[in-house]
Amino acid sequence: MTEKVCLKSPGKQKRMTKQKALIWQILSETKRHPTAEWVYGEARKDMPNISLGTVYRNLQLLVSDGMAQELNYGKGVSRFDANIEMHDHFVCERCGRIYDIDEPMRECSTLNRTHCGCGEIHRYRLEFYGVCHSCLCVQSEECENEIDV
Amino acid sequence: MTEKVCLKSPGKQKRMTKQKALIWQILSETKRHPTAEWVYGEARKDMPNISLGTVYRNLQLLVSDGMAQELNYGKGVSRFDANIEMHDHFVCERCGRIYDIDEPMRECSTLNRTHCGCGEIHRYRLEFYGVCHSCLCVQSEECENEIDV
């Protein structure tokens, strides 16, 4: 009997499909933190009869393979991010855009504690809320930014 | 014409109802960060024919009146918290319980910045993820904690 060595998901062999590759490409090329619906819209430009179910399934696969992370802001819609490094986000309360924060905060001792009164800390999630530069510029005008941008 | 002074939600006068009072009482007396469903279950003990829609509506009202805050962990279900002070949370990855972190972190300069590369910061949200004391104690045993606790 041939010995099988498979480090992740031992019982199941994953196949690369055109759909999965497309979804991964879309996700990794955008700076947005898109919803499944937006990814679906983009994917249909290249592959008009891809289905929404497939998009959801592949986004899940990417998340469980550690190639993307799922974020939830406000309620309802999940957003996906191909940037899997620990990083913080800035959420604009006016236009809804989500930005990655580039400045590192990793050395902050408050954030790097490993214990607190509640238990053992493994990781944290930090989000700042405010108004983005883009919205500050158009302060007095109608905000041009779509919620989904 | 009588001059009306109303600081919040000018066009709409809010009324206190038995249902709203009950929901507020339930929310403020628990240390959990309950879901709408849990609040509904509790409310029905006192008021058996209260409806789920009413619970949702009143939770929203409490949030928009600044008497409660809405939290979203993972996806799907919203949780509500009568503690409206800026405070951080600890989420146990094993049992799903959410704790308020009592230790103040408000003086941390990294967290108290008012600007970042993305824009103007108004507030932040910080959550730590890990394993709570309760789960650490029952390390080898079956975890007794319900997800919904």
Add this chain to the structure above:
DNA sequence: GTAAATGCAAAGAATTTGCTAGCCC
């Protein structure tokens, strides 16, 4: 060739909404 993935549509879960009757101020 065969198991895994797709497309489609239907099911599900959580939340919101429309409407009439009832209750608060």
Add this chain to the structure above:
DNA sequence: GGGCTAGCAAATTCTTTGCATTTAC
């Protein structure tokens, strides 16, 4: 008494699932 709220149920929204067919390896 007027109009905000409740209760009920239907509608929406987002996501998952079942199944026959197609596809990657």
